[in-house]
Amino acid sequence: MxxxxxxxxxxxxxxxxxxxxxxxxxxxxxRPMKFLKKNLFVFNALYGKQELIWHPLDLYAERFxxxxxxxxxxxxVGYIAEKNKNKKDAYNQYxxxxxxxxxxxxxxxxxxxxxxxGNFQRHPDRRGLQNLREKRGLKPILFSSNGVVLxxxxx
Amino acid sequence: xxxxxxxxxxxxxxxxxxxxxxxxxxxxxxxxxSLKIFFSxxxxxxxxxxxxxxxxxxxxxxxxxxxxxxxxxxILAFLVFIKRTPSQKQFIHGKKQTQSGLSNSIxxxxxxLFGISIFTGLLLFIxxxxxxxxxxxxxxxxxNGKARFFFLSENFHWLDLFKKNITIExxxxxxxxxxxxxxxxxxxxxxxxxxxxxxxxxxxxITTGSLFSSLNISKNRLQSIVGGIxxxxxxxxxxxxxxxxxxxPLSFYVLATIILLYLxxxxxxxxxxxxxxxxxxxxxxxxxxEGILFLLCVIFYRFIIFVKKREFHLVKKDFFSxxxxxxxxxxxxxxxxxxxxxxxxxxxxxxxxxxxxxxxxDPSRYLLTARKFFNFAVEDIIYKYVSLLLVAFPFxxxxxxxxxxxxxxxxxxxxxxxxxxxxFAVYIISPNNLTxxxxxxxxxxxxxxxxxxxxxxxxxxxxxxxDNLLNKK
Numbered sequence: 001m002x003x004x005x006x007x008x009x010x011x012x013x014x015x016x017x018x019x020x021x022x023x024x025x026x027x028x029x030x031r032p033m034k035f036l037k038k039n040l041f042v043f044n045a046l047y048g049k050q051e052l053i054w055h056p057l058d059l060y061a062e063r064f065x066x067x068x069x070x071x072x073x074x075x076x077v078g079y080i081a082e083k084n085k086n087k088k089d090a091y092n093q094y095x096x097x098x099x100x101x102x103x104x105x106x107x108x109x110x111x112x113x114x115x116x117x118g119n120f121q122r123h124p125d126r127r128g129l130q131n132l133r134e135k136r137g138l139k140p141i142l143f144s145s146n147g148v149v150l151x152x153x154x155x
Numbered sequence: 156x157x158x159x160x161x162x163x164x165x166x167x168x169x170x171x172x173x174x175x176x177x178x179x180x181x182x183x184x185x186x187x188x189s190l191k192i193f194f195s196x197x198x199x200x201x202x203x204x205x206x207x208x209x210x211x212x213x214x215x216x217x218x219x220x221x222x223x224x225x226x227x228x229x230i231l232a233f234l235v236f237i238k239r240t241p242s243q244k245q246f247i248h249g250k251k252q253t254q255s256g257l258s259n260s261i262x263x264x265x266x267x268l269f270g271i272s273i274f275t276g277l278l279l280f281i282x283x284x285x286x287x288x289x290x291x292x293x294x295x296x297x298x299n300g301k302a303r304f305f306f307l308s309e310n311f312h313w314l315d316l317f318k319k320n321i322t323i324e325x326x327x328x329x330x331x332x333x334x335x336x337x338x339x340x341x342x343x344x345x346x347x348x349x350x351x352x353x354x355x356x357x358x359x360x361i362t363t364g365s366l367f368s369s370l371n372i373s374k375n376r377l378q379s380i381v382g383g384i385x386x387x388x389x390x391x392x393x394x395x396x397x398x399x400x401x402x403x404p405l406s407f408y409v410l411a412t413i414i415l416l417y418l419x420x421x422x423x424x425x426x427x428x429x430x431x432x433x434x435x436x437x438x439x440x441x442x443x444x445e446g447i448l449f450l451l452c453v454i455f456y457r458f459i460i461f462v463k464k465r466e467f468h469l470v471k472k473d474f475f476s477x478x479x480x481x482x483x484x485x486x487x488x489x490x491x492x493x494x495x496x497x498x499x500x501x502x503x504x505x506x507x508x509x510x511x512x513x514x515x516x517d518p519s520r521y522l523l524t525a526r527k528f529f530n531f532a533v534e535d536i537i538y539k540y541v542s543l544l545l546v547a548f549p550f551x552x553x554x555x556x557x558x559x560x561x562x563x564x565x566x567x568x569x570x571x572x573x574x575x576x577x578x579f580a581v582y583i584i585s586p587n588n589l590t591x592x593x594x595x596x597x598x599x600x601x602x603x604x605x606x607x608x609x610x611x612x613x614x615x616x617x618x619x620x621x622d623n624l625l626n627k628k
Contacts (some may be wrong), residue, residue: 017551018261024547025268026387027540028555032275035390039282057289074312077319092292097297098323103307105321107165 060096078116118149163342171199173231179430193361201623202437204335215311217225217341270478272387290399327496331442351399360395369414402599408439413607420563433480503585528593552619
């Protein structure tokens with residue numbers, strides 16, 4: 001084993017010190033290089049070698065655009081969606097929509113708000129809509145072809 | 156549009172420079188090199204956001220704010236012109252630095268390595284920004300979401316966010332970042348992802364630049380380059396920077412305050428940097444809730460613990476000097492916290508005193524938190540090669556804290572350790588699922604302290620010197 005004293009003696013040599021320092025500093029650069037390699041796909045996408053994936057927020061902007069015409073700004077609206085096993089995914093979907101619809105304020109749940117936005121994978125069937133009307137007093141007033149429904153509270 | 160956003164940044168930086176000139180002329184008169192520029196940009200972004208928030212409260216929306224900001228800049232320039240005093244004292248560091256620590260040829264090796272780390276960091280920033288143009292979830296859920304609401308709202312409707320009793324996350328968070336981003340959009344006349352991206356990039360740049368520049372002043376060129384490489388080569392630092400959240404801005408204000416505390420204590424000419432320390436520490440509190448803990452620690456250690464040698468009237472004078480910089484910002488933070496922001500969820504969601512005590516006396520929570528602190532620090536922040544470098548450095552050049560710097564280093568070190576302990580304590584009493592809470596936030600919290608910790612670490616080492624290496628042979 002090298003003792004601390006012998007290590008100090010070795011390190012008294014300035015050239016050795018410099019060599020060790022340059023080596024250690026160079027090693028530090030390895031990790032950012034690895035990170036860069038991981039993200040190189042963006043470079044490929046920019047040069048057309050790979051298709052650039054649209055950010056979900058841009059897709060959501062299109063999906064919910066029509067609602068802006070019907071809901072006045074600064075209105076607080078509720079939100080309902082199908083049960084999604086992936087909680088993170090469900091939450092992100094809500095956040096994308098909330099960001100895009102600002103300055104309409106979308107609550108996380110269906111609270112006692114005048115309007116409620118339904119975000120479904122497919123267009124909901126008649127039975128499902130009837131159920132919502134009977135149990136929660138939500139009357140569908142606006143549909144889109146991609147599963148977005150605007151409800152108005154009856155009570 | 157791009158030019159307008161750049162213009163907005165330029166006006167903010169000018170305001171920062173003028174504001175510092177007005178409140179702390181001692182700082183700008185000194186030979187502190189590029190540190191003045193970096194601090195002016197950082198302080199300017201914070202002060203601009205503060206002005207924009209005051210304007211929102213008075214006018215109801217940001218529509219005419221650019222006019223107000225330009226007039227403010229002109230008035231500030233006029234006040235600075237009236238108040239100007241010729242430079243009398245220079246900043247003289249405890250030990251006069253004559254050696255760069257590097258001869259020219261050796262200097263190139265380290266400069267090349269530094270260049271590579273900066274270039275890699277820049278590419279990483281560009282690639283991740285292209286991949287995540289809206290930042291990570293917190294960016295559009297909290298920071299940019301609020302910015303968008305402020306930008307789009309008219310006639311005081313921005314207050315709806317606070318007054319309609321809605322359940323949107325973290326409405327209590329301070330508003331430096333959202334208001335600044337909204338201000339840039341107002342200049343541009345439209346929303347653009349360029350504003351949050353450029354804000355994030357600027358904070359990364361000025362944090363790295365401040366670390367490099369301050370180590371260059373207080374130690375030597377070699378140590379400043381190595382410090383800069385460590386920060387620029389920490390992918391977590393760059394990645395979180397691209398996420399458009401407020402953690403990197405906070406780490407800038409923490410670093411700036413720590414640098415100023417250190418420089419102030421080691422300055423032989425006894426220049427007064429306290430107003431600027433007040434500005435940067437208060438802006439940390441305007442940036443994130445964690446900044447409030449930092450602010451309290453700065454006040455506690457600078458004015459209470461280390462006053463033994465000083466007379467009380469001097470401490471009082473110092474404190475008023477500090478308040479002259481901090482007070483305008485603290486008044487706005489107090490207004491926001493008292494009249495607008497709801498209680499912070501960590502405290503609001505506590506389920507009774509008995510539950511709180513059961514958490515405090517639960518050793519498993521301490522063990523889990525300590526383990527996670529260690530894991531995050533080693534995996535994300537000081538990963539293996541950086542740890543190796545940090546461990547090897549004292550062996551290469553030795554530890555030597557000179558008498559002049561001791562108090563400054565003690566204050567800086569105590570502040571960082573106490574803030575870290577504060578973060579630890581918050582996890583212990585957290586009302587959320589502990590593992591989830593730690594996993595989603597700890598890395599970012601450690602990042603707040605990383606640049607300042609690198610600065611304190613290198614300041615406690617002897618300046619390494621290879622000046623005569625080639626001459627000897």
